[in-house]
Amino acid sequence: MFDSLTQKFSSVLSSLRSRGKISQNDIEDTCQEIHQALLEADVALSVVTSFIDTIRERSLEVLPTLQSGTNQAQAIFEIINQTLVEILGAEARRISFAKTGPTVIMLAGLQGAGKTTMAGKLAKFYADQGNTPILVASDLQRPNAVTQLQVLGQSIGIPVFAPEPGNGRGDPVQVARDGVQFARVKLHNMVIVDTAGRLGVDESLMKEAAAIRDAIKPNEILFVVDAMIGQDAVRTSQAFLAGVGFDGVVLTKLDGDARGGAALSIVQVTERPIMFVSTGEKLADFDIFYPDRMASRILGMGDVATLAEQAKKAFDPDTAAKFETKYASGEDFTLEDFLEQMQAMSKMGSMTKMLAMLPGAGAMKKQLDNFDEREIVRTQAIVQSMTIAERRDPKILNGSRRARIAMGAGRTVTEVNSLVDRFSQAQKAMRQMRSGKMPAGLPPAMTGMGAGMGASRQQVMNVKKSKSGNPAKRAQQERG
Amino acid sequence: MGLFGKIISKLTRTSNASAADWDELESALLGADLGPTLASKVVSTARSVKTDSAEDAVYQALLSALSTKSREISRAPSGPTVILVVGVNGTGKTTSSAKLAHYLTSQDEKVLLAAADTFRAAAVDQLLTWGERLDIDVVHGKENADPASVAFDAAQQVVAKEISFLVIDTAGRMHTKNDLMDQLGKVRRVIEKVVRVAEVLLVIDATTGQNGLIQAKVFAESVDLTGIILTKLDGSARGGIALAIESELGIPIKWVGTGENAKDFAPFDPQSYVRSLM
Numbered sequence: 001m002f003d004s005l006t007q008k009f010s011s012v013l014s015s016l017r018s019r020g021k022i023s024q025n026d027i028e029d030t031c032q033e034i035h036q037a038l039l040e041a042d043v044a045l046s047v048v049t050s051f052i053d054t055i056r057e058r059s060l061e062v063l064p065t066l067q068s069g070t071n072q073a074q075a076i077f078e079i080i081n082q083t084l085v086e087i088l089g090a091e092a093r094r095i096s097f098a099k100t101g102p103t104v105i106m107l108a109g110l111q112g113a114g115k116t117t118m119a120g121k122l123a124k125f126y127a128d129q130g131n132t133p134i135l136v137a138s139d140l141q142r143p144n145a146v147t148q149l150q151v152l153g154q155s156i157g158i159p160v161f162a163p164e165p166g167n168g169r170g171d172p173v174q175v176a177r178d179g180v181q182f183a184r185v186k187l188h189n190m191v192i193v194d195t196a197g198r199l200g201v202d203e204s205l206m207k208e209a210a211a212i213r214d215a216i217k218p219n220e221i222l223f224v225v226d227a228m229i230g231q232d233a234v235r236t237s238q239a240f241l242a243g244v245g246f247d248g249v250v251l252t253k254l255d256g257d258a259r260g261g262a263a264l265s266i267v268q269v270t271e272r273p274i275m276f277v278s279t280g281e282k283l284a285d286f287d288i289f290y291p292d293r294m295a296s297r298i299l300g301m302g303d304v305a306t307l308a309e310q311a312k313k314a315f316d317p318d319t320a321a322k323f324e325t326k327y328a329s330g331e332d333f334t335l336e337d338f339l340e341q342m343q344a345m346s347k348m349g350s351m352t353k354m355l356a357m358l359p360g361a362g363a364m365k366k367q368l369d370n371f372d373e374r375e376i377v378r379t380q381a382i383v384q385s386m387t388i389a390e391r392r393d394p395k396i397l398n399g400s401r402r403a404r405i406a407m408g409a410g411r412t413v414t415e416v417n418s419l420v421d422r423f424s425q426a427q428k429a430m431r432q433m434r435s436g437k438m439p440a441g442l443p444p445a446m447t448g449m450g451a452g453m454g455a456s457r458q459q460v461m462n463v464k465k466s467k468s469g470n471p472a473k474r475a476q477q478e479r480g
Numbered sequence: 481m482g483l484f485g486k487i488i489s490k491l492t493r494t495s496n497a498s499a500a501d502w503d504e505l506e507s508a509l510l511g512a513d514l515g516p517t518l519a520s521k522v523v524s525t526a527r528s529v530k531t532d533s534a535e536d537a538v539y540q541a542l543l544s545a546l547s548t549k550s551r552e553i554s555r556a557p558s559g560p561t562v563i564l565v566v567g568v569n570g571t572g573k574t575t576s577s578a579k580l581a582h583y584l585t586s587q588d589e590k591v592l593l594a595a596a597d598t599f600r601a602a603a604v605d606q607l608l609t610w611g612e613r614l615d616i617d618v619v620h621g622k623e624n625a626d627p628a629s630v631a632f633d634a635a636q637q638v639v640a641k642e643i644s645f646l647v648i649d650t651a652g653r654m655h656t657k658n659d660l661m662d663q664l665g666k667v668r669r670v671i672e673k674v675v676r677v678a679e680v681l682l683v684i685d686a687t688t689g690q691n692g693l694i695q696a697k698v699f700a701e702s703v704d705l706t707g708i709i710l711t712k713l714d715g716s717a718r719g720g721i722a723l724a725i726e727s728e729l730g731i732p733i734k735w736v737g738t739g740e741n742a743k744d745f746a747p748f749d750p751q752s753y754v755r756s757l758m
């Protein structure tokens with residue numbers, strides 16, 4: 001279902017791109033698709049509607065000021081992405097520490113949201129930064145929540161204040177109050193209070209949460225919410241905001257494949273920032289929140305930022321500079337370049353994993369699934385069995401040369417043929433890029449690998465805001 | 481008044497209802513997490529139902545989205561009935577396993593629980609606490625034991641002691657983690673060396689959004705789901721995603737959880753659920 005949606009969405013964008021001039025109707029169509037995409041991503045209906053209104057308005061405003069076709073589509077995509085990032089928050093806010101005494105953090109949320117695990121993760125995160133947190137076991141409701149916190153604390157060497165066994169016994173307000181007092185006396189600079197899961201509609205339990213709050217006066221109340229939550233996110237976050245109040249949001253279980261559109265709803269409705277994310281069951285599976293990554297995820301556009309980061313790391317400046325010079329002097333893209341780029345990409349880590357992060361990856365999920373990492377090794381073997389002359393000018397590759405190469409590389413002639421074909425495609429793409437027919441971004445070796453990635457290259461470039469060493473991009477910039 | 485009360489009263493006669501009224505109904509269905517596909521299907525079905533009462537039309541349309549499969553526990557023809565409880569993290573698997581075991585004992589069945597969540601901290605203790613509370617035996621292994629071996633032990637015990645039901649709680653796992661999904665398949669295969677698994681129940685939290693459909697698909701592929709337990713219906717979430725799962729994948733909702741106590745559990749009743757939705 002998601003795949004088909006991503007496909008639809010990327011196809012709208014690419015059809016926008018392929019058209020010369022974007023009309024108001026195009027914008028309307030795009031808005032319809034985004035509407036659908038956001039609903040499938042669990043963004044609350046009311047939030048979807050206001051979001052679309054903003055997109056429409058901004059697009060119509062920008063449209064007349066733009067000229068060429070590709071730029072227009074790109075501009076609209078940018079608007080969508082920008083607006084999402086804007087709503088999700090420009091940058092992550094950090095915990096604000098107490099001026100005197102321990103910094104008190106209280107966790108609140110629905111049952112099963114992941115509060116207890118989150119408490120352990122926060123403790124580890126801040127302990128690693130030189131703080132001295134303790135954990136306080138105020139979830140006395142769920143069977144053995146106290147034991148769970150104790151086990152977690154032990155595994156990371158963080159003290160756990162747990163005077164009550166729980167399982168329905170003991171007063172959570174008292175435990176929280178005593179916990180903070182304990183930290184104060186023992187000079188811990190941070191207290192993380194785990195509380196029982198409760199429903200927004202459960203008035204008495206919401207009152208209890210408020211009582212805990214009043215007893216410990218937390219510096220931060222964090223609302224912990226499961227990224228898989230649907231339309232109820234609005235009602236529940238409003239209920240917690242009214243019942244206990246909170247200063248920030250923690251999104252959990254982002255290691256699944258939920259789009260996490262609820263994040264957008266919650267931020268919009270409660271005007272509280274998302275501060276942290278949880279991405280797995282291990283205590284290290286924890287990160288601060290990146291609005292741009294979340295935006296891509298909600299739109300099904302893949303984790304472009306992460307990819308760009310990795311790509312930057314893998315492509316050393318020397319290689320980039322070399323390509324640039326080659327391009328400036330008008331030299332052609334050769335099989336050697338092709339191989340070099342492939343090798344650079346294999347440095348970026350698992351190819352499939354990387355490709356999956358690309359925007360529009362949904363549209364080529366099949367190819368991704370079938371993609372074989374060993375492909376690079378095979379390509380390498382084939383190219384290395386060629387003579388220098390053959391590498392520079394594959395046109396001279398007649399039947400007998402191909403047979404010899406296949407022998408030398410331990411591959412079949414068919415494989416050699418297909419490599420030469422893919423190379424020609426890549427070369428063609430590179431030439432087109434230079435002549436400005438195609439937006440550039442990833443190296444052409446990637447396009448030559450069978451995955452139709454027309455929609456993606458462009459966006460990767462956008463994230464690399466710094467002036468890129470990529471020749472084609474420079475060419476584009478020079479054209480203005 | 482239910483979720484759609486206002487809209488329904490506007491749609492008094494289907495023939496008079498305006499497109500805007502139907503849109504409003506569709507929005508309400510979306511708000512209940514039915515998802516865009518099912519929501520628009522329900523609306524178009526409702527519009528085509530020949531009846532004077534809009535309420536009746538919507539009611540029938542919602543019911544028609546449900547599966548006609550049996551919602552009874554499928555008992556093993558002979559020997560013990562083994563029930564495997566699965567799902568992503570935090571949906572209520574342990575609680576539901578305990579509740580189901582309790583439900584069965586209250587029907588005078590002999591039941592054994594197995595704590596095959598050997599991963600999450602204190603998960604075994606959690607089920608042991610339930611066992612004590614409900615006076616039901618719990619089979620468990622050492623911490624970090626192989627879940628398949630715990631399940632295997634339990635299977636052997638129910639066969640040897642002629643216990644009629646075995647309810648196995650498993651660790652929460654994201655359906656995106658292939659190794660954990662494979663592990664679940666293995667748990668099942670190992671049990672089946674001793675006795676057939678009669679039911680594999682997926683626990684879905686009523687607050688879950690559209691991702692629930694993917695969860696159900698992936699779990700169904702790796703362990704062949706026979707039913708759904710829909711939990712946390714005592715909150716403000718409507719659990720429409722379970723309806724979407726049932727409608728798209730034909731996996732029947734069999735039980736609902738409505739609270740944190742053992743008694744907050746009942747067989748799923750389609751008519752009353754649909755009425756509560758409206």
Ligand SMILES: Nc1nc2c(ncn2[C@@H]2O[C@H](COP(=O)(O)OP(=O)(O)O)[C@@H](O)[C@H]2O)c(=O)[nH]1
Pocket residue numbers: 111112142197199567568569570571572573574575576652683711712713714715737738739740744
């Ligand atoms: N309100 C409510 N809470 C529930 C229900 N079922 C389970 N819970 C709570 O949800 C939390 C997670 O449940 P648990 O059984 O540990 O989930 P598991 O991780 O899937 O085994 C616990 O706090 C349970 O008490 C239900 O039907 N309603």
Ligand SMILES: [Mg+2]
Pocket residue numbers: 573574575597603649650651652
């Ligand atoms: Mg459990």
